[in-house]
Amino acid sequence: MTNTSTIARGGGNLPAPERSSKRSRRQAKPSGLPGWVIPYVLIVPGLLVIAGLLLYPLIQMIIISFQKVGLRQIRGVPADWVGGDNYTQVLDNEIFWSSLRNTVLFAVVTVTLTLVLGTAVGTLLNKLSKRMSALVIVGIMSAWAVPPVAQGVIWRWLFDADAGMINWGLNLLPDWFSEMLFGRSDWTGEPWLNDPLSLYIALIVCVVWASFPFIAVSVLAGLKGIPSELYEAARVDGSGAWRTFRKITLPLLKPVFSVLTILSIIWNFKVFSQLYVLMNGPTNREAFNLSMFSFAEAFRSPPKMGTGAAIAVILTVLLLIVTAVYIRQIVKTEEL
Template sequence: MTTLTEDTGTAAARETPARRRPRVDRLPYLLLLPCLVVVGVLLLWPLGQVVAMSFYKLDSVRQLRGDREWPWVGLANYTQILADPFFRTVLRNTVLFAAANVALTMILGTLVGLLLNRLGRKMATFVASCVMLAWATPALTGTIVWKWIFDDTSGLVTWLFNKLPDGLSQALFGQSDWTGYGWFNSPLLFFAILTLVVVWHSFPFIAVSVLAGLKSVPSELHEAARVDGAGPWKVFWKITFPLLRPVFGILVVLSTIWDFKVFTQQFVLAGGTQDRPTFMLSIYSYAEAFSPPPKYGVGSAIAVILTLILLVVTGLYVRMVLRQEDE
C-alpha cells in the first residue's frame, strides 16, 4: 500500500506542472491595439494601395476615383521604368546624393556632439539649443529661407559676391557682376546647395544623439587613455567609436532613409518638377504620377522601388547588428 501511495503521489506530482499552463497577460496587447490600428490605417493601408496601383494603368482622375475600371498591366510599369535610361540616371543621382549627405551629416554631427561633450553645462545647453533650432525648423520654412539666401538679385550670397573687389572676383570666378546669376541652373551647383540645406537641417539630430551616447561612456576610460599618452583621434577610434557603434549604426540607417526620401527641399529649390537633370527618386515618382499627362501607376511603381531599396538597407543593418550580438 505504501508503494502504491508513493507511486500515485509521484505520478500526480509529475502531471501537475504539465497541467499548469502559464497565464498569458493580455493587457499589454490590448494597450498596443490602438497604436497598431493607427499604424495600420495611416501607414499599412496607404502602402498597400500604392503597391496595388503599381500593377494597373492609371492615367486619369476618374480611374483613380473608381468611376472607371482599373486596367491590369501586371509588371509592365516596373518593366517600363527599369528599361528607361533616365531611371538609371535618377537612381545614380539618388545614391550619390544620399552617400554624400550621410557622410557629411555624420561627420559634422559627430564633431558637434564631441564639442558639446567638452563644453560646460551652461554653454553646452546654450549651443545645443541653438543647434536644435535648425532641426526644429520645418523643412519647407528652412528651404524657403535658403532659397532667398541664394536669390539671383536680392540674395545674401549674391550681395556678398558683389562686394568682392572686381579684380579679385574676375580672377577667381571669371566675372565681377553677380546680379542675375542663376545659382540653381547648374546641376552640380544645385546639388551642392541642396546638400548644404539638407546637412544644415539634419546634423543637429546626429549631434544630440552622439552627445547622449557620449554621456553613457565611462569617463575613466578616456582618462586612462590620456594618461597612457593617447591623443584625441586615437581615443575616439579605440574607445569612443567601438562603444558607440550601435548608436552610429542606427544614425547611419536613419540618415540614409531620410536622404533617399528628400523631396521638400528639392521641390522648393527647383521651383517644381521641370528640372529633370536633378531628379531623384522621390521627386521622380511625384512628377510621373502628377505631371500632365498623369501616370499614377508608373509613379506608384517608382515609390515601391524606393521603398524596397530602403527595406534592403534596413535589413542589412539589422543583420549586421545581429551578427555583432552573436560575436
Template structure:
C-alpha cells in the same frame, strides 16, 4: 532516563508524556505567514503572456490603418494603367508588370537612381562627420557655451522645412542674395546676379547644404548624450597611454558608441533617401528635371505627367531599395549581438 555511556544521558520514551498516554505527538505549527492572500473572486487577472499584446494592439491597428492599407493600395496601383482617361472613365485597366518593365528598361530611371544614391551618400557622410564633431565639441565646452550651442542646434532642428527652404532661396537669390554679395566681396568675378539654380548639380548642392543643416542637430545632440555615458576613467587611461585626440576617438569613443553610430547612420540614410520637400520646394526638380531624386521623380510622373501607375511603381521600387538597406542594417545588428 537511560545512560548510554558514562557522563552521557538520553531521553527515553518515558520523557514523552503524549506518547506514554497512547496519543500521537502533536505536529509542530507552521512557521510561514498566517494570512494567505486569496485571489479576488470578483475580478480575474489576464494571462501574463497576453497582456503585452493587448498593450501594443492600438498601435498595431493604427499602423495598419495609416500605413498598411495605403501601401497595399499603392502596390495595386502599380499594376494598373492609370492616366487621365482612366480617371475620367473610372475604368480599371490591369497591365501586370508593364509599368515595372518600362521603368527598368529606361535610362532616365537609372540616372535618377544613381543620382539619389550619390546624393544620399554625400549627405549622410557630411551629416555624420559634422554632427559627430559638434557632439564632441559639446562635450568639451563649458556650461554656458554648451547651453548656447545646444539652443542654436534645437532652433535649427525645429524650423519647419518650407520656412528653411524659403530662407535658403533668399540666401541664393540672383539679385539680393547673400551668397552673390559674399562672393563679390571676396573678389570673385561673375557673381553679379548669378543664378545658383541654373544647373542640376548646383541645385542639388544647395539642397545638400539645406538637408545637412537641418539634420546635423539630431546627430550632434544624440552624440553628446552618448558621450555622457562613457566613464572619465577611460579617457584618463587613454591619456596615460599617450593617445592623442584622434586615437582616443577610435579606441574609446567609437567602440562604446558603435550602436549609436549604426542606428543614427541607418536613420539618416532613410531620411535623406526619401527627402522630398527640400528638393521639390527648392527648384521643383529642375532645371530640366536634372535635380530629381526618386521621391521627386515619382511625384512629377504622377501629378505632373498623370502617370499614376508608373508613379506607384517608382514608389514601390523605392521601398524595395530601402528594405534592402534595412536588411543590411539588421544583419549588422545581429552580428554585433552575437559578438557580445
C-alpha cells in the same frame, strides 16, 4: 472572509465571490476583465490604424504598380492589368536613371557630411564649458526645429541669384583665391537653382544644416555616458586626441552611430519638401530624385499612377535593401 473585506473596501467592479476566493489573498491582481484579454483590447486600435493606413496601402501600391491607373480609373473605372509594363517603361526612361543617381549620390554625400559634422560638433559640445555649450545648443536647436518647407524657403533666399547672401559672400573672397578654387571671381547673379548640380549643392547645404544638430545632440548624449576614467587612463598612457577618439569614443559609441546612420539614410533617401521648394515644384526633370519622380508621374497631368507606383516600389525596395544589409551586419557583429 477575505473577499468581503476586499469588497467592503470598495473594489468598484464586484468580482464574483467564488472566482476570487480561488485566488490567494494578497495576490496583486486587479479586478475586472480576465488578464489575458486586456493587452489585445489595448493594441487593437493601434493595430487597425497600422493595418489600414500603412500595411494595406503598401499592398495596394504593389498592385497598382502592375496596373494602368489614369484619370478615368481615378474616377472609378476598374483598372486594367498591364503586367510589368510600368516597370519596363520606368527602366527605359532616362529620367529614372538620373533620378536614381541623384537619390543615391545625394544620400551618400549628405549622410557622410551630416555624420562627420554632427560628430565633430557633438564632441566639441562635450568639451565646451557649460555656458558656452548651452549657447551652441540653443543655436543648433533652432536650426533643427525649422520645418522642412521653411528650410527650403530660407536656403532658396540665401542662394538667390541677385539678392542672395551666398553670392555676396563668395564675392567677398579675394579674387585670386576664388579664381584658384572655382575658376571665377565674379558671382553676381549666379543662378544656383537652375542647374541640377548646383541645385543639389544648395540642397545638400540645406539638409546638412538642418540635420547635423540631431546627430550632434545624440553624440553628445552618448559621450556623456562614457566614464571619464577611460579618458583619464588614455591620457596618462600618452594617447593623442585622434587616437583616443578612434580607440575609445568610436567603439563605445558604435551602437549610437549605427542607429544614426540608418536614420540618416532613411531620411535622406526620400528628401522631398526641401527639394520641392528649392526647385519650385516638380519642374526640372533632370534634378528629380526618386520621390519627386514618383510624385510627378502620379500627380501631374496626365496622372500616371501605375508608373508612379512602380517608382515608389523601387524606392521602397532600395530602402529596405539598405536597411536590411545594415541590420544584418549589426546582428552579425552584435553591435545592438
